[in-house]
Amino acid sequence: MPTDQLSSTSTPRLSNYSVRNPTPRDAKEILNLVRESGTLDENSCYAYLLLCDHFRNTCLVAELEEKIAGFVAAYRPPTRPQSVFVWQIGVALSSRKHGLAKYLLRHLLALPATEGVRFLEATVTPSNVPSQRLFKSFADEVHAPLEIVTGFESEHFDTPSHEEESLFRIGPIRADLDSINS
Ligand SMILES: CC(C)(COP(=O)(O)OP(=O)(O)OC[C@H]1O[C@@H](n2cnc3c(N)ncnc32)[C@H](O)[C@@H]1OP(=O)(O)O)[C@@H](O)C(=O)NCCC(=O)NCCS
Known part of the structure; x- marks a missing residue:
């Protein structure tokens, strides 16, 4: 089998993934990924339908x-x-830790719908180390500063056990992003 093809034992190359904007048909599958993620807040299927329809130009699967x-x-x-605000990003367990989340962020910044964007923002909980690492690593990759400020406080949430969400703000990001699209 050619080395760039997927096998059950090898890690798929990033070029094996096809990246596209979602449609409403994808909402259920996205919700399943959210459920399996172990850390993401689960929103209603209707919320994901809205994302896949009204906000599809700035969302990717x-x-x-x-x-x-x-x-x-x-x-x-x-x-x-x-700014572009990353509300949620998730990768299936079997595809984690080989660059797929960063690949998605690079694609996000290269979309026509994010033209003119100079800042990428997300909120992250203190316990979510993979997410913190992702955004720090992405800031390094785009050679942009990362600012971490108060986002949403614990008491803003309906469940007292919900952690605070710090706002990660990466930017200003250079306008010439061609070098990070490979
Ligand atoms: C966070 C998440 C999206 C990262 O996806 P991923 O495809 O595995 O991330 P990448 O492979 O692109 O890695 C990006 C960076 O994070 C680091 N990283 C990823 N997972 C990590 C982990 N479990 N522990 C420590 N670092 C980790 C990688 O080493 C990489 O850093 P590097 O470039 O300096 O080597 C994934 O773990 C996930 O889906 N988690 C559950 C959902 C979630 O918490 N989403 C974020 C909140 S919105």
Whole structure:
């Protein structure tokens, strides 16, 4: 088998994933990934339908063998037009730790719908080390500063056990992103 082909024992290459904007047909599968993630807040199927429809231009799914292996749900906050806010990003267990989340973020910044974006934002809980590592690593990759400030406090949530969500703000990101699209 050629080395760039997927086998059950090898790690798939990033080029094996096809990355595209979602459609409403993807909402259920995205919700399943959220359920399996172990850390993401589970929202209603209707919320994912809205993302896959109204916000589809700033959301992405990565497919491997016709199954969604990763997704990023993002939008441009109306009050911060130079930013794209990553609401949720998730990668299936079998596809983790070989660069797929960063690959999705690179694709996100290369979309026509994120033209003019200079900041990438996300909120992260203190216990979510993989997520912290992802955004720190991505900031390094795009050679941009990473600012971490108060986002949403624990008492803002309906469940007292919910951790605070710190706001990670990466930028300003250079406009010429061609070098990070490979
Ligand atoms: C966070 C998550 C999306 C990362 O996906 P991934 O495809 O495995 O991440 P990548 O392979 O692109 O790795 C990005 C960086 O994070 C680091 N990283 C990823 N998983 C890690 C882990 N479990 N522990 C420590 N570092 C980790 C990688 O080493 C890499 O850093 P490097 O470039 O310096 O080597 C994935 O773990 C996940 O889906 N988690 C559950 C959902 C979640 O918590 N999402 C984030 C909150 S919205």
